[in-house]
Amino acid sequence: MLPALEARYQMHLTPLAGGAEARTFAGDGLVFKVYPPTSQPGGIYAARLEALNMTKAGLGDWVVETYNLNQYGILVTRRYPGANFTPERFHQAALEELARFFVRLHAIPEPGVVSRTRLQDRLQQFGSTLHDLPQARQLVGWLWAHIEEVAGTPQAFCHRDPHAGNILLKHPEAQGVPEALVVDWIRAQPDDPARDLAILTTGTLVMLGEAQALAALRYMVSCYPQPQALWRRLRFWVPLTYLHDMHWFRTKEPNGFEAAVADKLPKALRFYQEFSPELA
Known part of the structure; x- marks a missing residue:
């Protein structure tokens, strides 16, 4: 070709x-x-x-x-005049651009609501895949208690894969283009906007460090029309996304599973245990 x-x-x-x-x-x-x-x-x-x-x-x-x-x-x-997300190149203007973009994206309504059955199936799947990890099983148990906070959420148009490889940051000398651009739209579908932000957090913002990633996430959520409800759903989605990543490594790339658990499981537990239900 x-x-x-x-x-x-x-x-x-x-x-x-x-x-x-x-x-x-x-x-x-x-x-x-x-x-x-x-x-x-x-x-x-x-x-x-x-x-x-x-x-x-x-x-x-x-x-x-x-x-x-x-x-x-x-x-x-x-071709966008930029390169993949790195902590060194990320700055406030790029964060503001991402916030504006995702708010606009998630304002596009889609039919249906988040399925309770789908959430239950995912938790059962991850609990089975990670059955030999007591802390992962414990986290799965905690998340069961939050299904009702997420199930029934009206769906919006979501990217569904905003990890660092799909977030481009503008070259400093480039003119007339946004500070950041989200690419690779083949997986875009209706979903919960909180899931998009969870993937953005675990796959991109976390590269800034957990404290800075949390601050960036808080800023983005504060830009939404109904920030408080969105924020509370992240208590479910961020840990679930880390569990998904560990499940993926065990089933797709087993050689990287131990390293993934060592990196992701503590972050998932900290996010859940230290989560403040109030955004402000």
């Missing part, structure tokens, strides 16, 4: 870090995301789905085109 793209656009392309669904290349102000027909979703369907999700999220200006090439779906976007 790379020679075919280079010939079509008459430019040299270099590979970028890609996700599980697609390969990504960049060149001369453009980014090319290549979806194989075998991925799920795959081919042109995946390329068009991501373009539609970006447009729905208010990022349609970044989309250049989508098309089918040898059964591969191609999504072409403008």
